[in-house]
Amino acid sequence: MNLLLLTDGRFPAxxxxxxxxxxxxxxxxxxxxxxxxxxxxxxxxxTAGRVAAALAAAAASGAHDLVELDAEAAARIPSPxxxxxxxxxxxxxxRTARSVLDAADxxxxxxxxxxxxxxxxxxxxxxxxxxxxxxxxxxxxxPASAAVRLLGLDPFRAWGVVAxxxxxxxxxxxxxxxxxxxxxxxxxxxxxxxxxxxxEHHAASEVRLFAS
Amino acid sequence: MRPDDRPVRIGIGGxxxxxxxxxxxxxxxALGAELELAVVTNDIYTDEDAEFLKRxxxxxxxxxxxxxxxxxxxTAIRDDISANLxxxxxxxxxxxxxxxxxxxxxxxxxxxxFSYGLVDHQVFVLDVAGGDKVPRKGGPGVTNADLLVxxxxxxxxxxxxxxxxxxxxxxxxxxxxxVILCSLVDDPGAADVAGWVxxxxxx
Ligand SMILES: Nc1nc2c(ncn2[C@@H]2O[C@H](COP(=O)(O)OP(=O)(O)O)[C@@H](O)[C@H]2O)c(=O)[nH]1
Ligand SMILES: [Mg+2]
Numbered sequence: 137m138n139l140l141l142l143t144d145g146r147f148p149a150x151x152x153x154x155x156x157x158x159x160x161x162x163x164x165x166x167x168x169x170x171x172x173x174x175x176x177x178x179x180x181x182x183t184a185g186r187v188a189a190a191l192a193a194a195a196a197s198g199a200h201d202l203v204e205l206d207a208e209a210a211a212r213i214p215s216p217x218x219x220x221x222x223x224x225x226x227x228x229x230x231r232t233a234r235s236v237l238d239a240a241d242x243x244x245x246x247x248x249x250x251x252x253x254x255x256x257x258x259x260x261x262x263x264x265x266x267x268x269x270x271x272x273x274x275x276x277x278x279p280a281s282a283a284v285r286l287l288g289l290d291p292f293r294a295w296g297v298v299a300x301x302x303x304x305x306x307x308x309x310x311x312x313x314x315x316x317x318x319x320x321x322x323x324x325x326x327x328x329x330x331x332x333x334x335x336e337h338h339a340a341s342e343v344r345l346f347a348s
Numbered sequence: 349m350r351p352d353d354r355p356v357r358i359g360i361g362g363x364x365x366x367x368x369x370x371x372x373x374x375x376x377x378a379l380g381a382e383l384e385l386a387v388v389t390n391d392i393y394t395d396e397d398a399e400f401l402k403r404x405x406x407x408x409x410x411x412x413x414x415x416x417x418x419x420x421x422x423t424a425i426r427d428d429i430s431a432n433l434x435x436x437x438x439x440x441x442x443x444x445x446x447x448x449x450x451x452x453x454x455x456x457x458x459x460x461x462f463s464y465g466l467v468d469h470q471v472f473v474l475d476v477a478g479g480d481k482v483p484r485k486g487g488p489g490v491t492n493a494d495l496l497v498x499x500x501x502x503x504x505x506x507x508x509x510x511x512x513x514x515x516x517x518x519x520x521x522x523x524x525x526x527v528i529l530c531s532l533v534d535d536p537g538a539a540d541v542a543g544w545v546x547x548x549x550x551x
Contacts, residue, residue, distance in 0.1 A: 148428035153418030228430040285419050345393050347416035347431075 138259045139266045142233075142252075143273060145281065150228035154221060155286070155346035156180065156279035160334030162286050163341065170290070173283050174297045177276045181301055181308065183328035185275030187212050188249035189268040189312035190324050195246075195253020196267035197316035202243065202250065208320050209247035215332035217339035219247075221348035226251035233258070268312035272305040282346060350468045355384075355446040356549050357436060359425065359462035361489055362473035364455025367499040367532055369397045371473055372452050374538035375545060376406035383447040383549070386411040386439040388432060390424055390454040397452060413439060421454025422461075429466040436466070447549060458487035469548050471541070475500040480509040483517040491521045495528065495544050502531040 141147065158176060161167040167176050191209050194200055213219045225248040233255045234242050242258055249271050256267040280298045284291045315322055338344060350356065360368045372387055379385060385407060389397040391414055398414035401407060413435045417424040424432055436449050451467055453460060462470045472493035474482050477500055483490055490496060496518055504511050511529060518527045528540045 146427065148430055150428060150430040150434075152420060152423050152428055153416055153431055155418065224431070224434070228434055231434065232430050282418070343393050344416075346418040 138262055139256075139270065142255065142259065142262075143270050145277065147232070147236075149232040150225060151274070151278055153347045154225065154278060155282035155348065156275065157184075157218075157331045157334055157338075157348070158279035158282045159286060159344055159346045160338035161330075162283070163338065163344075164334060166330070166334075167283065167287070169287065170293045170297060173280070173287075173289065173294060174300075176283075177280060177297060177301060178304070179328055180279060180331065181272065181276050181305060183326045184331060185272050185305070186308050186312070186324050186326055188252075188271040188275055189309050190315060191247070191249035192253040192256070192267035192271035193264035193309075193312040193316035194320070194323065195250045196256040196262070196264040197253075198257055199317040200320060202246065202254065204320060206246050206250050208323055209250050212323075212325050212327070213247075213332075214327070215335040217335045217348060218332060221335075222248045224347075229255060263313075264316035265309065265313035268309035268316075269305070272309045272312070276301055276305065286345065354440060355386075355449050356469070357449045357451060357467045358545065358548065359451045359453060359467035359470040360473060361425065361453040361460055361462060361470060361493070362455070362497075363457065363475075363478060366455070366473045366475040366478065367497075368452050368455065368473050369400055370532045371471070371497065371499065371538060371541065372397075372450050373401060373404050373406045374532050374536055375450060375542055376401070378537040378539065378542035379448070379545065380407060384443060384445045386443055386446055386449045387413070388435045388439065388449065388451045389414050390417050390421055390432065390452060391415075392417060392419070392421055392454040411439065411443060417454050421456045422459070425451070425453045425460065425462045425466060427463075429463050432466050448545070458482070458485065458489055461488045461492065469494045471495045471497055473497045473499055474514075476504050476509045476511070476514070477507050479507075480511075480514045483514050483521060486521045490518065493525070494548075495526050495541070496522060497541060498527065498529045500531060500533075501529050502533050 226246045229251045253267040256262040395414040402409040472489035
């Protein structure tokens, strides 16, 4: 139940203001409908999502120094705008979790996936596999809901795309959990350059609905 | 109750264009000399309000922070206040002697109100040009805000709005809760609203 609590889209940790890169992709004409949304989400899941799941699982395992792990997270986010967004989301999650879960000793400033792992480790019954599932799911659910708002998509079809990606997300989470305690040099570092480039264009654009 | 060790936080909400940013500027003008102030704005798709306040020169730009709300201004002030709380707390950490933090919401509809987890008091701003029926329609902002401001009274003759009807309907909806009619064009220091703010700080 604790995993459902944390992953509920209504859990107040500030995610609603971020589009996971989909607003930049919509602005650039790369995502225009459900078909291109499917391509975007599959790409995000297998790159940024895979990395986030691995970082979250590693953080939840308790096997690593958090400062080092956080530096590994930063090194995997080339875009300054995305690094700032990841930091903001991490801080907000930790602040919310401290209060909601009555966990005063949580750290206060970590990258988002590392924060997810730390919160799971501090939540009864949760571990690396849950942290990885959360991070993988978060990598696609946020942009899917933003796409519905930005493009006026049929929400049933948009969430159908998300549902179709669940087996892949499960596999990514399982891989992340299996490697959670391995040395940090084994962390994946697959990147999606257009997400980084788009995030920089987005940060510089004058009119945007989402913070990232 | 507000913890004594932090500044008073006042939310300014209301529909788009009713004069929220103008009221924040007016309060900075009126209270800037006697109080340590900071402002958080919530803009829907730009940082226009923060930029306007910075340009207006009513407050040190370093005391103004813009929060981006992602399509849903009401979510950011009510259901998920985490980004706004972080912005307020960052300002409070930076300016240790603050007395007052004003949080302007992104313009939304009549149902958008602040969570009391974010602010201690809230002001709802309507304007005369929105039509004199709006107070009668009620809604959480009109009915429950700690102060209702009916702005732009200077426009009443131009739009055929009856100020008596607006004040009367507001009083029916709000009972004992205060209502202030004003024109920020005629009174750029919003004297009555500034007085209400002073009274909240003295409580
Ligand atoms: N005539 C008149 N215009 C006003 C008054 N107060 C604000 N305005 C104008 O109304 C417009 C919207 O004001 P603004 O403060 O940006 O509204 P917000 O969207 O609620 O923040 C601006 O052009 C203001 O100059 C007023 O008392 N009288
Ligand atoms: Mg405004």
